[in-house]
Amino acid sequence: MKIRTLALTAAVLMAGTAHAVEFNQVDAGKSSLAFSSKQMGVPVPGSFKRFTSQIAFDPAKPTAASTTLEIDLASIDAGSKDANDEVVGKQWFNVKAFPTAKFVSTGVKALGGNRYEALGKMTIKGQTRDVVAPFTFKQEGASGVFDGAFVLKRMDYNIGEGPWADVSAVANEIEIKFHMVANAAKK
Amino acid sequence: MNFPTPRYTGPAIAAHWLIAALILVAFPLGVYMHDLPLSPNKLKLYSYHKWIGITVLLLFVPRILWRITHRPPAPLPMPAWQHKIAEGTHHLLYLLMFLVPLSGWLMSSAKGFQVVYFGVLPLPDLVGKSDDLGDLLKAVHETLNFGLLVLVGLHVAGALKHVIIDRDGTLRRMLPFGK
Ligand code: HEM
Numbered sequence: 091m092k093i094r095t096l097a098l099t100a101a102v103l104m105a106g107t108a109h110a111v112e113f114n115q116v117d118a119g120k121s122s123l124a125f126s127s128k129q130m131g132v133p134v135p136g137s138f139k140r141f142t143s144q145i146a147f148d149p150a151k152p153t154a155a156s157t158t159l160e161i162d163l164a165s166i167d168a169g170s171k172d173a174n175d176e177v178v179g180k181q182w183f184n185v186k187a188f189p190t191a192k193f194v195s196t197g198v199k200a201l202g203g204n205r206y207e208a209l210g211k212m213t214i215k216g217q218t219r220d221v222v223a224p225f226t227f228k229q230e231g232a233s234g235v236f237d238g239a240f241v242l243k244r245m246d247y248n249i250g251e252g253p254w255a256d257v258s259a260v261a262n263e264i265e266i267k268f269h270m271v272a273n274a275a276k277k
Numbered sequence: 278m279n280f281p282t283p284r285y286t287g288p289a290i291a292a293h294w295l296i297a298a299l300i301l302v303a304f305p306l307g308v309y310m311h312d313l314p315l316s317p318n319k320l321k322l323y324s325y326h327k328w329i330g331i332t333v334l335l336l337f338v339p340r341i342l343w344r345i346t347h348r349p350p351a352p353l354p355m356p357a358w359q360h361k362i363a364e365g366t367h368h369l370l371y372l373l374m375f376l377v378p379l380s381g382w383l384m385s386s387a388k389g390f391q392v393v394y395f396g397v398l399p400l401p402d403l404v405g406k407s408d409d410l411g412d413l414l415k416a417v418h419e420t421l422n423f424g425l426l427v428l429v430g431l432h433v434a435g436a437l438k439h440v441i442i443d444r445d446g447t448l449r450r451m452l453p454f455g456k
């Protein structure tokens with residue numbers, strides 16, 4: 091084990107000196123996508139179990155980085171069985187008509203240190219909006235770890251129509267938290 | 278025979294009627310809300326129910342401290358067995374006044390919904406999230422509430438018996454504006 095890790099690290103470091111390392115093999119098992127909504131002032135955590143993501147990030151050239159994220163909305167865990175049954179329905183995500191949500195980056199900004207900002211377009215339920223997602227990048231051995239969070243306004247995407255448009259019961263602001271792990275390309 | 282009837286103290290009377298009123302709102306609200314389909318209205322009613330219940334729990338603390346430090350007035354003449362039943366009912370009512378809201382709070386924690394008092398003051402979760410424990414505590418909350426219903430029924434029936442049959446001043450001792 092140790093030797094393999096060492097060899098891998100050495101390989102990555104050498105690759106780093108030869109040409110830049112690009113982290114682009116997303117490890118779905120280690121990545122996660124969570125969110126937090128507020129119901130009557132009560133923070134309720136949730137997550138999406140299934141999503142696919144492409145990342146291409148070279149810390150030496152962060153502004154050339156790109157990413158896409160596609161979320162299987164039916165894989166939502168919204169905190170309780172009642173809520174899970176409800177949010178896939180017509181007034182919420184309407185997963186029959188719109189099974190996935192998609193984020194496509196349009197650019198990455200370096201904010202200094204290990205902090206960055208991904209700019210891009212988020213499409214949910216047929217609505218596309220600009221999103222700015224600040225994140226940090228950390229290299230752990232052969233893996234790149236991306237951690238970020240941003241606030242999405244559910245009413246921008248008509249998530250929660252009819253009586254659910256009442257943002258005094260379920261707040262408009264939904265905090266999205268992502269933790270993505272991508273390994274360096276095997277070359 | 279013109280002694281003024283001994284009365285409960287002001288704070289005891291205030292706590293009695295305030296908590297009674299809150300329970301009389303929380304109870305039917307609990308029965309009504311829990312079968313509703315999920316909706317913003319349901320989320321609101323659940324929150325109101327929890328806030329009222331937590332208020333009962335908060336008021337219970339000074340009430341029981343006051344009760345321990347201030348003996349109730351001596352009973353009016355009545356058979357000993359009746360006094361025993363009345364007193365037993367009162368003690369069990371105190372117990373459930375505490376356990377019913379506490380079981381609600383525990384259930385809410387187990388179901389993964391933190392209680393945020395009036396939507397602004399987050400209360401600590403008493404237990405971690407667990408579906409099994411949540412279901413168990415729900416059954417506990419319901420059972421204790423059934424017990425509360427029986428005891429309140431007995432308590433009210435006893436009070437009415439004193440008014441209608443005995444025609445003594447027992448109820449008046451607990452009324453806010455009596456003599
Ligand atoms: C004086 C205090 C309280 C009273 C009299 C009361 C009474 C009730 C009653 C009668 C029910 C309906 C039970 C049934 O028929 O199924 C209920 C349900 C419920 N109560 Fe309470 N309650 C009190 C305090 C609380 C508190 C403090 C909380 C939480 C912080 C709470 C949370 C709940 C919840 C979540 C339900 C619905 C259970 C479900 O169906 O999922 N209650 N309550």
